Amino acid sequence: xxxxxxxxxxxxxxxxxxxxxxxxxxxxxxxxxxxxxxxxxxxxxxxxxxxxxxxxxxxxxxxxxxxxxxxxxxxxxxxx
Amino acid sequence: xxxxxxxxxxxxxxxxxxxxxxxxxxxxxxxxxxxxxxxxxxxxxxxxxxxxxxxxxxxxxxxxxxxxxxxxxxxxxxxxxxxxxxxxxxxxxxxxxxxxxxxxxxxxxxxxxxxxxxxxxxxxxxxxxxxxxxxxxxxxxxxxxxxxxxxxxxxxxxxxxxxxxxxxxxxxxxxxxxxxxxxxxxxxxxxxxxxxxxxxxxxxxxxxxxxxxxxxxxxxxxxxxxxxxxxxxxxxxxxxxxxxxxxxxxxxxxxxxxxxxxxxxxxxxxxxxxxxxxxxxxxxxxxxxxxxxxxxxxxxxxxxxxxxxxxxxxxxxxxxxxxxxxxxxxxxxxxxxxxxxxxxxxxxxxxxxxxxxxxxxxxxxxxxxxxxxxxxxxxxxxxxxxxxxxxxxxxxxxxxxxxxxxxxxxxxxxxxxxxxxxxxxxxxxxxxxxxxxxxxxxxxxxxxxxxxxxxxxxxxxxxxxxxxxxxxxxxxxxxxxxxxxxxxxxxxxxxxxxxxxxxxxxxxxxxxxxxxxxxxxxxxxxxxxxxxxxxxxxxxxxxxxxxxxxxxxxxxxxxxxxxxxxxxxxx
Numbered sequence: 069x070x071x072x073x074x075x076x077x078x079x080x081x082x083x084x085x086x087x088x089x090x091x092x093x094x095x096x097x098x099x100x101x102x103x104x105x106x107x108x109x110x111x112x113x114x115x116x117x118x119x120x121x122x123x124x125x126x127x128x129x130x131x132x133x134x135x136x137x138x139x140x141x142x143x144x145x146x147x148x
Numbered sequence: 149x150x151x152x153x154x155x156x157x158x159x160x161x162x163x164x165x166x167x168x169x170x171x172x173x174x175x176x177x178x179x180x181x182x183x184x185x186x187x188x189x190x191x192x193x194x195x196x197x198x199x200x201x202x203x204x205x206x207x208x209x210x211x212x213x214x215x216x217x218x219x220x221x222x223x224x225x226x227x228x229x230x231x232x233x234x235x236x237x238x239x240x241x242x243x244x245x246x247x248x249x250x251x252x253x254x255x256x257x258x259x260x261x262x263x264x265x266x267x268x269x270x271x272x273x274x275x276x277x278x279x280x281x282x283x284x285x286x287x288x289x290x291x292x293x294x295x296x297x298x299x300x301x302x303x304x305x306x307x308x309x310x311x312x313x314x315x316x317x318x319x320x321x322x323x324x325x326x327x328x329x330x331x332x333x334x335x336x337x338x339x340x341x342x343x344x345x346x347x348x349x350x351x352x353x354x355x356x357x358x359x360x361x362x363x364x365x366x367x368x369x370x371x372x373x374x375x376x377x378x379x380x381x382x383x384x385x386x387x388x389x390x391x392x393x394x395x396x397x398x399x400x401x402x403x404x405x406x407x408x409x410x411x412x413x414x415x416x417x418x419x420x421x422x423x424x425x426x427x428x429x430x431x432x433x434x435x436x437x438x439x440x441x442x443x444x445x446x447x448x449x450x451x452x453x454x455x456x457x458x459x460x461x462x463x464x465x466x467x468x469x470x471x472x473x474x475x476x477x478x479x480x481x482x483x484x485x486x487x488x489x490x491x492x493x494x495x496x497x498x499x500x501x502x503x504x505x506x507x508x509x510x511x512x513x514x515x516x517x518x519x520x521x522x523x524x525x526x527x528x529x530x531x532x533x534x535x536x537x538x539x540x541x542x543x544x545x546x547x548x549x550x551x552x553x554x555x556x557x558x559x560x561x562x563x564x565x566x567x568x569x570x571x572x573x574x575x576x577x578x579x580x581x582x583x584x585x586x587x588x589x590x591x592x593x594x595x596x597x598x599x600x601x602x603x604x605x606x607x608x609x610x611x612x613x614x615x616x617x618x619x620x621x622x623x624x625x626x627x628x629x630x631x632x633x634x635x636x637x638x639x640x641x642x643x644x645x646x647x648x649x650x651x652x653x654x655x656x657x658x659x660x661x662x663x664x665x666x667x668x669x670x671x672x673x674x675x676x677x678x679x680x681x682x683x684x685x686x687x688x689x690x691x692x693x694x695x696x697x698x699x700x701x702x703x704x705x706x707x708x709x710x711x712x713x714x715x716x717x718x719x
Contacts, residue, residue, distance in 0.1 A: 101676040108607060108676070109424050112399050125180070128397050129219065129267040132244065135676055 070148060076141035079118060083137070086117050096138040122148060149360070149388040152352050157319035157344040159232030161387050166193040166229075169389035172362045175222045176410060179396040185222050189389070192226060199230035200314035202307040203261065206286045210235035210317045213283075213327065214261035215254055217241045217268055220368045220394045223290050223304060225382050227263040235317025236261075238326045239339075240373035243268055246675075251277025256337045257327050257564065258283045263304065265290045273299045321345035327564050328375060330511040330610060339564035346514040349557040351384055353534040357521055358481060358505055360388035364413040365478075367393045367406055369421070374608070375515040376416050376485045400424065407476040416483040419493070420606040422504070426496050429471070452499045457524050464501020471500050481505045485516070486608020488595060488642035491527040498525050507531050508595060513579055514558030518593045529592035539593065540578075541586060548586040549596045549640070553578040584640070595642050601635040601700060603645035605677045613647060616678050619670050624663070625651045627690050629698050630680060636704045637712040646681040648716055650707065652690060659685050659717070668719050682716035 070078070080094045087104050094103060100111065111131070118140075119126055124147045134140050150168065155161040170190040177185040187195075208214065214231045216238065218224045231238050239257040241250055250272060254262060260283050264272065269289045272278065287301035319325070325344040329337060358380075360366070368381040385392055393410045395402060406412065417425075436444060451467045454460060461480060465472045472479070482497060483505045494504045507519035508530035517539060520531035533539045537556045544550030559579045562570035573580055582600030585593050602612045613630035620628055628651045634641070636648075649667060653659065664683070671679045686707065691699040707715075 099672050099676075102672065102679075107420060109400060109420060116399050116401060127267070128399075133246065133675065135672070 070145070072141055072145050075122075075145050075148070076137060078121065079137055079141050079144070082117055082121055083114060086114055094137065096141070097136055099135050100137060100140075101135055118144065124148065149355060152348045152387065155348060156321050157232070157323070158325050158347055158383060159229075159235065159316070159319060161348070162229055162232060162383070163316060165189065165387050165389065166196070169362060172389045173391045174386065174389075175225065175392055175394070176365075177222045177394040177396070178402075178406065178409075180399075180402050181405065184396070187222060189386075192229070195226045195308055196229040196233065197314055198308045198310040199226060199304075200233040201310035201312055202288075203230055203234050203236070203286075204314050205310065206261075208234050208236060208261055208286070210319070211237060211323070212261070213237045213239050213257055213259040214263065215239035215241055215257060215259040216373070217243050217250055217262065217264040217272075218290070218372075219243050219265065219268075219396070220372050220377070220381075221265075221290075221396065222394060223263075223265070224372050225386075225392065227288070227304075228382065230314075231261070232319075232325070233314060233316055235319050237324050240326065240328060240378065242329070242371060242373050244371070244675075247271045247275035248277045251275060251281055253329055253337055253339075254284060255280040255282070257329075257339060260285045262287045263290075264288075266292045266296065269299070269301060319344055321348065324561065326378075328373070328511050336566070336569070336614065337564075338566070338569070340511050340560040341562055341564055342511075342514065342560050346558045346560060347379070347383055349536055350379060350514045350516070350534075351387065353536050353558070354379065354516060354519070355384055355388065356535060357519055358414065358483070360385045360390040360414075362389035364388070364390035364480075365393055365410050366390060367395075367403075367410065367412040367415040369395070369398060369403065370416045370418065370486065370608070374486065375509070375511045376483065379515050380414065380416055380483060400428075404474070407479070408474070409476075411476040411478040413478055413480050414483060415479070416485060418486040418606065418608040419484060419489040420487075420608075422482065422484050422489060422497075423493055423606070426493050429474075429500075430496075448499055451501050455498070455501060455525075459498075459501070459503045459522050459525070461501065468501055472502070475502065481522075485509065487604045487606055490643060494525075494527040498527065508583075508585075508593060510581060510583075512560050512573065513554050513556065513581070514560065517552075517554050517556075517581075526590075526592050529588065529594050531593065532591050533593070539587075542580075544586070549584055550586070551599055552581045552583050552585045552593075554581060555579070596640045597634055597638055597642060598632070599635075601632050601704070603632045603634070603647060605645075607677055609677050611647065611678055616647070616674055616680075619673050620649065620667070623651065623666065623670065624654070626654045627652045627698070629690060629700065629703060631700070631704060631707070633682070633712070633716070636707045647679070648682045648684050649680045650684045650686050650703070652686050652688070659683075664717070664719065671719065680719070682718055684710075684715050685717070 076096050084091045130143050166189045174189045175187040214236045239259050288304040289301045290304040321344050324341045326342045327339040366385050370377040447467050481503045497504045507516045509516035518531040518533050540553050541550040542553050555578045584596045617630050633646045633648045691702040
């Protein structure tokens with residue numbers, strides 16, 4: 069079982085890869101809309117990638133209003 | 149299609165539609181690749197009527213208000229039908245608002261009934277805002293897990309157990325059908341009181357251009373609380389016997405799949421999603437080998453030439469079969485709304501033989517004011533006024549551009565509890581839109597920015613500066629105000645709209661990096677589409693009224709004298 073910190077780190081890695089950002093430039097408390105300059109649709113794309121990685125399904129409502137990696141990680145952690 | 153001229157209300161028309169098209173499929177609902185539900189009109193009635201009975205037994209009567217806060221799904225429409233059946237006033241709320249905002253609007257609307265789904269209810273319960281909604285008597289929550297805490301609500305599914313037939317409550321055309329919030333989660337909620345007549349008239353006008361029929365399938369993606377989806381994703385298809393497809397997730401890959409799986413006839417999108425589709429298609433075209441690309445370009449050019457005066461769907465589907473197959477092969481038009489769409493995006497799809505029904509409208513006017521009639525398609529305009537819509541340009545300058553006024557049976561009766569605001573907005577029967585436009589020589593309307601202090605995002609969200617100011621209350625400045633940048637510095641443009649924060653520092657202080665960070669932090673508390681994009685430091689006292697309210701228009705005029713490029717500091 070992963071810890072929240074591990075989950076968070078894996079999400080940061082996935083986001084860096086998906087949006088072509090150098091590894092290590094993203095932090096758990098970063099606002100991903102702002103930091104990555106992405107819109108809500110691109111967030112959904114990232115979410116699909118995260119779901120595939122963790123092998124879970126995350127309903128859209130779970131990420132409603134979420135804008136930082138840490139909160140996103142906690143939502144995913146609860147479904148692992 | 150039912151003859152709507154004969155009907156006095158939404159409820160009466162829907163009730164007859166359920167009988168007239170009893171054997172047709174009206175709803176399909178899928179969660180990812182799994183279809184969860186498929187209902188005929190007869191089966192829809194078998195759920196709607198017991199729910200109406202439960203409402204009746206709970207004392208819900210003519211003119212009572214009932215709110216729905218739900219994602220797009222079959223239970224949204226079944227609940228709305230039951231509310232109309234009982235002569236109620238529907239209050240459709242945006243499920244994307246925060247729980248506090250939802251409670252605020254629930255309180256403002258005076259709703260006595262709330263229909264919602266469990267994940268939303270869980271968040272609503274956790275919010276302190278509940279105390280404000282004192283009118284609320286009955287709460288029905290869908291999909292509550294077996295042992296979950298209901299917190300004073302009832303299970304929606306249990307409400308379908310009523311066995312006695314409900315009593316239909318008639319309404320007249322001039323009575324209020326819905327209260328739709330066009331904005332106002334901040335200080336001044338704008339609840340548009342829409343009459344039954346507004347919907348009946350709008351539906352006739354829209355379906356004259358974009359008809360529905362049994363077998364047609366509308367993919368519902370825009371939130372159903374939005375005026376467009378309510379009309380073309382519920383009322384319009386239902387009175388024509390067509391079907392509505394709901395998806396429980398809006399991930400792009402599942403939306404793409406749904407087009408093919410359900411052979412979608414129409415879909416409504418906001419510009420952001422349309423642009424995303426364009427990007428995806430363009431990437432696929434760019435990946436073609438040079439030879440295939442040449443052939444493809446030739447076919448597009450041919451299609452363009454052959455559809456210059458009007459769409460020819462059959463021909464386009466043959467010429468560009470693969471593109472159309474990706475959309476299911478039955479798509480008649482993409483309806484785009486909620487915000488301004490750039491002409492090049494519209495043209496991109498039209499050239500592929502996929503007409504985009506773009507238009508211009510606002511909730512207050514009853515959805516659409518103008519729509520592109522495609523004869524010919526004009527990407528550089530928002531189309532001609534719909535039948536029954538009088539549109540004039542007021543105070544036009546030498547360039548013909550002025551404020552757009554509208555008069556029609558589709559215009560709302562007013563804002564709930566806001567007689568002054570209503571009187572300012574509707575003058576002698578004409579709705580002042582606050583938008584700037586001009587008619588070209590062929591009667592097509594072109595838009596040129598706004599006169600009002602607000603922005604509309606590409607996701608179709610209306611943002612009023614007043615609604616977001618509270619988040620900056622703790623700033624250590626003498627005074628501040630948020631503006632739409634284009635309101636201060638008119639751009640004659642509908643794209644790239646942004647909000648700016650204007651601050652007036654305490655005497656003797658200067659703008660510091662620390663303050664910038666503070667503003668940035670507070671800005672981050674706002675939902676991403678509500679955030680400001682820049683800061684303006686202003687050295688003078690803000691002009692104020694006797695009651696000390698900021699005179700926004702006067703302040704905007706003063707700021708307008710400054711050089712936009714120089715004074716807006718980035719965050």
